[in-house]
Amino acid sequence: MNRALWTVIGLVLLVAGVFGLLVGYGVLSFVDRQQVVLPSSVIDFWNRNEAWLLALTILAGLVVAVLGVRLIRAQLRRRGGAPMADLYLPSPPEPTEAPQAEGGTEVASRALHRALQRDLESDRQIRDATVRLTGPADHPRLRVRLAVTADADVAALADHVDRAMHRFTTTSGLQPDLSEVVVRIPTRAPAHVE
Numbered sequence: 001m002n003r004a005l006w007t008v009i010g011l012v013l014l015v016a017g018v019f020g021l022l023v024g025y026g027v028l029s030f031v032d033r034q035q036v037v038l039p040s041s042v043i044d045f046w047n048r049n050e051a052w053l054l055a056l057t058i059l060a061g062l063v064v065a066v067l068g069v070r071l072i073r074a075q076l077r078r079r080g081g082a083p084m085a086d087l088y089l090p091s092p093p094e095p096t097e098a099p100q101a102e103g104g105t106e107v108a109s110r111a112l113h114r115a116l117q118r119d120l121e122s123d124r125q126i127r128d129a130t131v132r133l134t135g136p137a138d139h140p141r142l143r144v145r146l147a148v149t150a151d152a153d154v155a156a157l158a159d160h161v162d163r164a165m166h167r168f169t170t171t172s173g174l175q176p177d178l179s180e181v182v183v184r185i186p187t188r189a190p191a192h193v194e
Contacts, residue, residue, distance in 0.1 A: 003075055084109045084133040084140045087172070109133055112172055119164045120144070125152040126160075133176060142176035147184045157183065 019028075026033045036043075046053055087107040113131050120129035128147040135141045142165075148157060161181065169175050 006071070006075065084112075084135060084137055087112065087137050087174070107172070112168075112174070115171075116164065116168050119167060120146065120161065123157070123160045125149050125157060133174075137174065140174055140176040141179045143180045143182075144178070145182045145184070150186045152183075152185060154183070 022028050023031045023033060086109050088104055112133060116131045117129045120126055120131070125148050126146050127149060130145040132143045133140045134143070144161065146157070146161075165176075165178065
């Protein structure tokens with residue numbers, strides 16, 4: 001909703017700006033290029049206080065620009081926080097008396113994402129799965145988005161997600177909090193061409 005609203009506002013401002021440029025260059029013949037847009041009292045006030053009003057206009061423009069940049073960052077930022085860092089799993093000590101070198105395995109968080117994504121997509125009802133692990137490795141959060149078939153059974157999907165989460169916890173040692181599961185179900189089955 002937010003992005004759609006700002007897109008409409010941006011398009012309206014773009015059209016107004018283009019219209020003003022076309023009028024200013026005399027491209028639109030039905031609008032008199034010499035017609036005054038502002039009343040003479042406003043123009044006289046501007047001319048009397050030009051220095052202050054110019055500085056105020058520049059300041060207002062900078063404030064609007066900073067707010068616009070913050071708005072763009074907020075709109076484009078991925079929800080859920082920073083991605084989880086790569087996981088380091090130390091090797092368990094061997095029961096021997098000889099001293100051993102410490103070692104371990106580093107698992108890229110991308111690999112964990114892909115593994116869970118493939119596991120979720122193994123169900124024939126799921127056309128596409130997107131997963132995102134965020135937060136610290138000792139207490140990660142998980143967001144899941146599923147695009148499913150039109151005839152998907154939601155109860156079976158929930159069971160499949162639970163089993164995939166159990167497998168993920170067993171193999172990775174992570175037990176993420178499932179913060180969001182979004183399921184997109186199409187309104188009708190796709191058309192088949194024969």
